[in-house]
Amino acid sequence: MDLQEILATMPFAAKSGVELVSANAGEVVGRLAWSEDVTTTDRIMHGGALTTLADTVGAVSAYLNIPSGASRVTTASNAVFARQVRRGVVTGTARPLHVGRKTVLVSIDIMDEEGRLVSQVTQSHAVLGELGP
Template sequence: MSRERAYAWTDPKELAEAAQHHDGRDFFARLVKAELPAPPINATVGMSLVEAVDGRAVFELEPMEWHYNPIGTVHGGILATLADSALGCAVHSNLPEGAAYTSLDLTIKFTRPATIDSGLLRCEGRVVSMGRRTATAEAEITDPTGRVIARAIASCLIMRRGS
């Protein structure tokens, strides 16, 4: 039996422009309060930003059928997207106005499958080191009982105005 899903998003240019005119702390405070539109990836994947401040970012995702891979569990790419978002936003939360970042790498280790029965997944990313040009962050995806679904680490390139 076929199922359908529909969703909407706003023009990502508005958010990208706002990111250039706020430091990370203010930018994420405005995102969490819905004063700025969520990025399109949030609607596409079905995840939401809960918190991002002082080198820490938290996203949540309720597993759905449309997240599933052929063997009936949440696709690893969905979990990797959740982790990448928390990792990058943790770094971004520490950036000054006008600075940006991009992921250099992402390593993720899956420790147990996630399904609809897993309940609300929570991914917390934390900055491990923050240099002038690169940053490293780590994250865990957990289920409501605290069981670890996956662990991830990433490094990010920091791009500052004039560099």
């Protein structure tokens, strides 16, 4: 599946402006550009927009680490915000911390264009469906 096909399975993320840059089982990278459409008070990028980026790359990371034929669902997501974003592009990088038979734990770092931490997100995903013997 190519990156556009993966993103097409998540219409909300695509409509929100999230782009996938690269994706493999060890690391998923996406980005989101600042625009007036994704801001809140004082033209600061909305935490929901940052969380959408994190949830997108986190979900793809978990999906790429589950058995063929299984599916996954996010069971928890915890975001810590470190700084505001008023311009530019943020990049989200998701890496699996634990891949088990029934759960996948993913860490996501959202960075600004200067390489500074904007948000750190930890997610857990339940693995659903047939897992095999």
